Amino acid sequence: MNIAMLGQPNCGKSTIFNAVAGYKSLSSNFPGTTVQSTRSKIKLRGKVHTLVDFPGSYSLSSFYETDLAIRNHLFSGNYDVIINVIDASQLAQGLLLTLELMDLNIPIVISLNMMDEAARKGIAIDTDELADSLGIPVVPTIASKNSGVRELFMRLDNVVKHQKHLARKRLLCQNDIEQTIDQLTELIQEKNFATAIVSPRFIAIKLLENDEQTVRMVSEQNEDGLLKKAQQLQQQCAKARGKPAETVIALERNALAMDIFHRVSKIGHKNKDWREKVDDVIMHRFWGYVFLALILTGFFYFIFGVGAFLEEPLLQQFTRLESYLGQLLGVKSAIFAIVKGALYGISGGIAIVLPYLIPFLLVMTILEDIGYLPRVAYLMDSFMHRIGLHGTAILPAILGYGCSVPAVMATRILPSKRDKIIAAVIATLVPCSARSIVIFGLVGRYLGAGAALFIYVLNIFIIALTGKVLSTMMPEVSPGMILEIPKYQLPTLQAVVKKIWFRVREFIIIAWPLLILGSIILGMAEFWGWDQILNTIFSPLSWLLGLPKDVSTTLIFGILRKELSLIMLMQAMGTSEVLSVMTPVQVMTFTIFITFYIPCMATIAVLIKELGNRWTMIIIGITLVLAITLALLTRLGAGFIL
């Protein structure tokens, strides 16, 4: 069967998914990070089923792009059962989504998650009473401790087998509103709008709420009579309650949720929360920023420290291996050219990429899982306003330090297209871990930590400037930031390791073979002199930037994967002792160009999907112009400093 997992953001859905599906999905403590649904096969009582983890949503409305996408996905996906995950410490809010789901014709099982959080707040919930009130099975779980998850899935199997959902209660609003809904429901039943999942009642309620997509669908079917009746009933509601119909329905739902909540829970003494004290520092008007700066610099030096410490000795081993093989196979032979290429690719991965990548991922994952990132949005909101965006736009930028692909996808959390475009540009300009590896491995290693730090700081200035220019050119006013701040969670070792492994695995399976292959190709190209053709074509560029001619091919490979440009550089220069063939100024110019120019293929693909062809071309243009300009300025100006 097909199982859909739905729930509000931060309720622990992804944690449950991880527990049964293995390492294939990512969970984060920032609303909006899971932007795509993730699916996995699971085995239950010997049978194989498909489990799909949906992004979190507060409702099934069509106003927000993400909510609508979730709704459409749910309706078209042939699901047999829904697992509705609810944060027990936010039961009343969680029930709002549940009430909407209950209007659909599909069995539901509730996972009442984070029972430990609720307990900490002094909330005791009678799960049997809750199950009774809803007519839906409720399984208490604490996903982070893997408690109750097995029971949840066993229950699921039961529910589908015995069609128990038919015993579900139909929860009613107050009489007058309920009658209005009934009237419209009857009319809809006569038409053929309902599908296997979407009940006439659901459609009726959505029409009364003025739901955009539902209204559009009905008018496309030329059912203007129905729309008129809906409007008439809306006015009826408004007259009865003195508020527009959609507000009335929202209030009814709220009241229902609150009512159930109060009936099934007892609120006792709240335990003292150390987390508030932590927030007193982290979100302090002054110390909060000090802490932020400290954290960022601290992590920078941590990553740099570990990486540099490992890079040197590892590279030395490979240099030894290279000369040994050279003697063995003959330095001028074709075989050696190929082997050398492969060797550079392999050594690049082990000695250059991994020593920086793993500490980097460790830092990012911990920050994400602890719940620090939304607090950063809070701290940075006013500064983001200076470049015409809101605090939430900082998330894509922060994710961009890891990889541009999820960063661009994260722009979905921004409400307006204009914000999305600017945030996507910023996310692309931020140096991803691949580029960071070039910065650390090249500038950091040969010119010192200070020079590397300088590039990051310069990058931030350029981004701020670009953002400011873009937002002045697109002066639309976008709605302000409204963001939930999740509670601090201690990241579990298991989750952190899984996430890091998942991302490293992506490098090992996709990028590394490409690195090795690309390196071999370049080696062969060099051996037979083909690369000179490419280099000649691009020689105006390398001439302009004052770089050695052989560098041009590496820049082309860089569009495929950015790490490639570093490895290719050493391959092209014929040595890993870069300073023997390039001056410090050239190293700086090269790195700055790499940092800013065209996003990698994967990012381009995602940009096209999110923003369309036109904007992607514009972004590619912007990055190219910026890269050339800055590299040129570096060439001219750096001579003085270096």
Next chain:
Amino acid sequence: MTNLINIKENNKVKIKSIVGGRGVQQKLAQLGIGVDSIVVVQRSAPFAGALMLECNGRSVVVGRGIAFKIMVEEIS
């Protein structure tokens, strides 16, 4: 009655109205904040920054622009 933006830290208020487009009202409603909600202003960021509110055990931050659109009444 005044805008939420004028409320100092650690004060409890009741929301009287929200002057806003549908998006703002809906988003706030999804987080459990609406007319008649009781909200505590927990902290505010400097340089005309965001406000952190607590409502029904949930912490939510809103930008100044949004806070300006929420009309509230102080509760002692």
